[in-house]
Amino acid sequence: MNRFKISLLILVFFSQAVYSAPELNGNIVQGGLVWGQTMAGTRITLDGQPVPVHDQGHYVFGFSRDAVPESVLVFTYPDGSTESIKLAVGKRSFDIERVDGLPPKTVTPPPEWTARRKIENGRVRRARSVQTNDLYWTKGFVRPAEGRFSGFYGSQRILNGEPRSPHYGLDIAADIGTPIMAPAGGVVRLAAPDFLLEGGIVIIDHGFGVTSTLFHMNSVDVTEGETVAQGDLIGTVGAKGRASGPHVDWRVNWKSVRLDPLLVIEEGNDP
Numbered sequence: 001m002n003r004f005k006i007s008l009l010i011l012v013f014f015s016q017a018v019y020s021a022p023e024l025n026g027n028i029v030q031g032g033l034v035w036g037q038t039m040a041g042t043r044i045t046l047d048g049q050p051v052p053v054h055d056q057g058h059y060v061f062g063f064s065r066d067a068v069p070e071s072v073l074v075f076t077y078p079d080g081s082t083e084s085i086k087l088a089v090g091k092r093s094f095d096i097e098r099v100d101g102l103p104p105k106t107v108t109p110p111p112e113w114t115a116r117r118k119i120e121n122g123r124v125r126r127a128r129s130v131q132t133n134d135l136y137w138t139k140g141f142v143r144p145a146e147g148r149f150s151g152f153y154g155s156q157r158i159l160n161g162e163p164r165s166p167h168y169g170l171d172i173a174a175d176i177g178t179p180i181m182a183p184a185g186g187v188v189r190l191a192a193p194d195f196l197l198e199g200g201i202v203i204i205d206h207g208f209g210v211t212s213t214l215f216h217m218n219s220v221d222v223t224e225g226e227t228v229a230q231g232d233l234i235g236t237v238g239a240k241g242r243a244s245g246p247h248v249d250w251r252v253n254w255k256s257v258r259l260d261p262l263l264v265i266e267e268g269n270d271p
């Protein structure tokens, strides 16, 4: 056997060792964010849908509130070999939350709100659909405000006595004017003082489709396009929009998939 063949054999053996057991961090549960790093040039799909991979192999994805019990993650490595992993997605049970005393218009929006809601929803969708190579999400998340957790992700909502769609945020109740900080660094994609249901709203793009959205803000102290660091002041707690009292509603998305903010702070470096 000549020298070239020997080195080729070693390479194949070694590469198999490197490729085995892809890294998966986070929570493989309903509402969970999952991330890892693989070999650069790898392609990944989750249940047949492409998962973006960074030049250095970073990847991230998440599971919705109603994710099915099993998902299939497929890695296609630079040499063309593939690895398929079955993920058992943990099922959770969600509470029922009753919220009373909401401004009636915010529970059943009047027809004259329809046109403006269309514009506002479009701005939210566009802000969350930006795809960048930024890796702010790799640094973990911190809670955006001091205060009491007053509403949870996934709960079935009964608003002013009427059953409504589930709640997708983590509500933190605090006095009006309490500072709100960026849960992670990123680029501000949406900053508006007075959406009909959300009140003051900020959407921060942490990269790779991971975003934070903050609702009901009294003041919004950032502008679209601005870059913020984790912990930077972005505004203050308010009670604007569909709110029965002062709180901030924090949402985390992976693209259009809604995730549980409490899971990302438990997993991250919240002090």
Ligand SMILES: [Zn+2]
Pocket: 151, 167, 169, 170, 171, 249
């Ligand atoms: Zn809320």
